[in-house]
Amino acid sequence: xxxxxxxxxxxxxxxxxxxxxxxxxxxxxxxxxxxxxxxxxxxxxxxxxxxxxxxxxxxxxxxxxxxxxxxxxxxxxxxxxxxxxxxxxxxxxxxxxxxxxxxxxxxxxxxxxxxxxxxxxxxxxxxxxxxxxxxxxxxxxxxxxxxxxxxxxxxxxxxxxxxxxxxxxxxxxxxxxxxxxxxxxxxxxxxxxxxxxxxxxxxxxxxxxxxxxxxxxxxxxxxxxxxxxxxxxxxxxxxxxxxxxxxxxxxxxxxxxxxxxxxxxxxxxxxxxxxxxxxxxxxxxxxxxxxxxxxxxxxxxxxxxxxxxxxxxxxxxxxxxxxxxxxxxxxxxxxxxxxxxxxxxxxxxxxxxxxxxxxxxxxxxxxxxxxxxxxxxxxxxxxxxxxxxxxxxxxxxxxxxxxxxxxxxxxxxxxxxxxxxxxxxxxxxxxxxxxxxxxxxxxxxxxxxxxxxxxxxxxxxxxxxxxxxxxxxxxxxxxxxxxxxxxxxxxxxxxxxxxxxxxxxxxxxxxxxxxxxxxxxxxxxxxxxxxxxxxxxxxxxxxxxxxxxxxxxxxxxxxxxxxxxxxxxxxxxxxxxxxxxxxxxxxxxxxxxxxxxxxxxxxxxxxxxxxxxx
Amino acid sequence: xxxxxxxxxxxxxxxxxxxxxxxxxxxxxxxxxxxxxxxxxxxxxxxxxxxxxxxxxxxxxxxxxxxxxxxxxxxxxxxxxxxxxxxxxxxxxxxxxxxxxxxxxxxxxxxxxxxxxxxxxxxxxxxxxxxxxxxxxxxxxxxxxxxxxxxxxxxxxx
Numbered sequence: 002x003x004x005x006x007x008x009x010x011x012x013x014x015x016x017x018x019x020x021x022x023x024x025x026x027x028x029x030x031x032x033x034x035x036x037x038x039x040x041x042x043x044x045x046x047x048x049x050x051x052x053x054x055x056x057x058x059x060x061x062x063x064x065x066x067x068x069x070x071x072x073x074x075x076x077x078x079x080x081x082x083x084x085x086x087x088x089x090x091x092x093x094x095x096x097x098x099x100x101x102x103x104x105x106x107x108x109x110x111x112x113x114x115x116x117x118x119x120x121x122x123x124x125x126x127x128x129x130x131x132x133x134x135x136x137x138x139x140x141x142x143x144x145x146x147x148x149x150x151x152x153x154x155x156x157x158x159x160x161x162x163x164x165x166x167x168x169x170x171x172x173x174x175x176x177x178x179x180x181x182x183x184x185x186x187x188x189x190x191x192x193x194x195x196x197x198x199x200x201x202x203x204x205x206x207x208x209x210x211x212x213x214x215x216x217x218x219x220x221x222x223x224x225x226x227x228x229x230x231x232x233x234x235x236x237x238x239x240x241x242x243x244x245x246x247x248x249x250x251x252x253x254x255x256x257x258x259x260x261x262x263x264x265x266x267x268x269x270x271x272x273x274x275x276x277x278x279x280x281x282x283x284x285x286x287x288x289x290x291x292x293x294x295x296x297x298x299x300x301x302x303x304x305x306x307x308x309x310x311x312x313x314x315x316x317x318x319x320x321x322x323x324x325x326x327x328x329x330x331x332x333x334x335x336x337x338x339x340x341x342x343x344x345x346x347x348x349x350x351x352x353x354x355x356x357x358x359x360x361x362x363x364x365x366x367x368x369x370x371x372x373x374x375x376x377x378x379x380x381x382x383x384x385x386x387x388x389x390x391x392x393x394x395x396x397x398x399x400x401x402x403x404x405x406x407x408x409x410x411x412x413x414x415x416x417x418x419x420x421x422x423x424x425x426x427x428x429x430x431x432x433x434x435x436x437x438x439x440x441x442x443x444x445x446x447x448x449x450x451x452x453x454x455x456x457x458x459x460x461x462x463x464x465x466x467x468x469x470x471x472x473x474x475x476x477x478x479x480x481x482x483x484x485x486x487x488x489x490x491x492x493x494x495x496x497x498x499x500x501x502x503x504x505x506x507x508x509x510x511x512x513x514x515x516x517x518x519x520x521x522x523x524x525x526x527x528x529x530x531x532x533x534x535x536x537x538x539x540x541x542x543x544x545x546x547x548x549x550x551x552x553x554x555x556x557x558x559x560x561x562x563x564x565x566x567x568x569x570x571x572x573x574x575x576x577x578x579x580x581x582x583x584x585x586x587x588x589x590x591x592x593x594x595x596x597x598x599x600x601x602x603x604x605x606x607x608x609x610x611x612x613x614x615x
Numbered sequence: 616x617x618x619x620x621x622x623x624x625x626x627x628x629x630x631x632x633x634x635x636x637x638x639x640x641x642x643x644x645x646x647x648x649x650x651x652x653x654x655x656x657x658x659x660x661x662x663x664x665x666x667x668x669x670x671x672x673x674x675x676x677x678x679x680x681x682x683x684x685x686x687x688x689x690x691x692x693x694x695x696x697x698x699x700x701x702x703x704x705x706x707x708x709x710x711x712x713x714x715x716x717x718x719x720x721x722x723x724x725x726x727x728x729x730x731x732x733x734x735x736x737x738x739x740x741x742x743x744x745x746x747x748x749x750x751x752x753x754x755x756x757x758x759x760x761x762x763x764x765x766x767x768x769x770x771x772x773x
Binding site (some may be wrong): 014015016033093095096099106212213216238243244245246293294297298301304305306307317318319372373374375 | 640643644645646660661725726727728729730731732736737738739741746748749
């Protein structure tokens, strides 16, 4: 039986990531980058996707954890005869250390140690490059290891002290004290670096743990949920592509949002929609380098499409290729189709302007500067919004087919214009046409308050003059559109709970044809906790809600995009940055609420938006 | 070698090359800005970097103009076409040699091996500078051919 989504854990090096199951099987790896074709894809097709398994050959039970606050995974296999500990990681070094050692361009290390008794280990090394379209020939180079030529002059090398032949399979009996090392590496356009065994692997493990722990210690959060917050920060860090600063939504494609269903998308891209919340999470935790790197990517990536914004970009800010299906892959647990690329790139999402402008405004609040080029860019965005705010769009949930008039999109247009006016008043955007922006902002608010509010249902609605709600409306106070305890917002919260509450603290995103059978949305559930923390409810209720949601993480603290309501299992791409961003932001707001009280929090919010209630 | 003529040709050629690059940026054809990349080696301030980079670029242009002129002298012939061909070779060196080496030499350009703690902020150009946009190589080739053609044209009338 294939592993469930929540059975996986992630390891990576901020350029790519691998998913390893509780059973010791490396079932997903795209090298050299997050969005490269896969080398192992058993997570999407157990039979032909390709895997790299290291596990006891007989019956076993496994326990796993990360080595402290690090991204080094330790899986303990317990059998009747003994115990084996498997350590998985992509080696990472401090800059000075990295300059002093020769190492492969891309490497994943797996170290198996028998800690008690005697255990027979099964090893299966079965790479299937290019999304399993290639069944490669494994060549044995004797003591130099196994090698596989990849298309485009790449070379995959496995060096190991295990007796692994060209078949890529072996069974080895390990006794207490025995150790086996497996160094999987990729060389591209350069000769491969063949690493030694033994001490070097242990040194890499020690240095990698030290680096991650040092980074985690810089996280400025000492609240009661530090473990969950730091794990989320480590996930976010892993998903940030260091050479450009982009943050991928998730390292996987096509993990189903409904079991066996067809809501399967490629998330190995960067969504502008996530910008504001992600920036707030990184700055809020004190990870300014990562926040600035992300902002740098954001401003550079959008350069080619200015003043229009695409919905998503690839790692270097280019437009992703067209969406394709891979019919030869059976999908995770039979959920077809498997997609690569994402057709949402061609959509219109007006909320992205609000997200990007809020991200820049937040960086300014944290000490960032707006230079002439950024100022021109922001003013260009403002003019787009002032002109197009009443156009229909595909909205935050990227509903394919045709555009609608989403209230959330309108509110984010309001936020975009309001933030630009704020920046002008603070002296950061002296050339902004504020009269034009004020006029448009007032018109947006007028429309939301008339057509986006239902007197009959007593709620802000999902679409203008609509009859239902959407969990994204919980963000209205977050963007300063209204106070969390305003009568209209409190009424909307009541309606959202009535309509979207899935039980157990979980929220669905909305009710629609596409959402039938899908799980509850992780980020929406955390939005609810943050809404309560912002002032939508008592602090005790916010804390209780947040703590309930923490129970849905898997055994190593990871969340997918969605949570299956009946079982609590993870659904959708995994691990998902947006859900972890939601967790971090809810925890940060809760901390502020507890430390400074509701009124101080609301006063600060109001200070941020001097004209919000004008 | 006619120094006055070669310096004038270098100055005009560099101005035109810089204008072409800036125009390509404003038309959203590329994110590459040579003045910014050069200036960012000296300062993280984007506005100041562009000014410093522009001055450095002008000096570079003069030096390259002297190199072009030296090639004309060695070949014993100067023409617009010959200048454009030298410009094509120049662009090839920029795209195939200089751009891939840039991350190793520049203090603020990230490398593809970067991470997790080394956080240089400027994205690397990648093969043929394609990370700065798909039309970047074409833009570099056209701009350098025009640079060479201008030098061939102005130096011709010495």
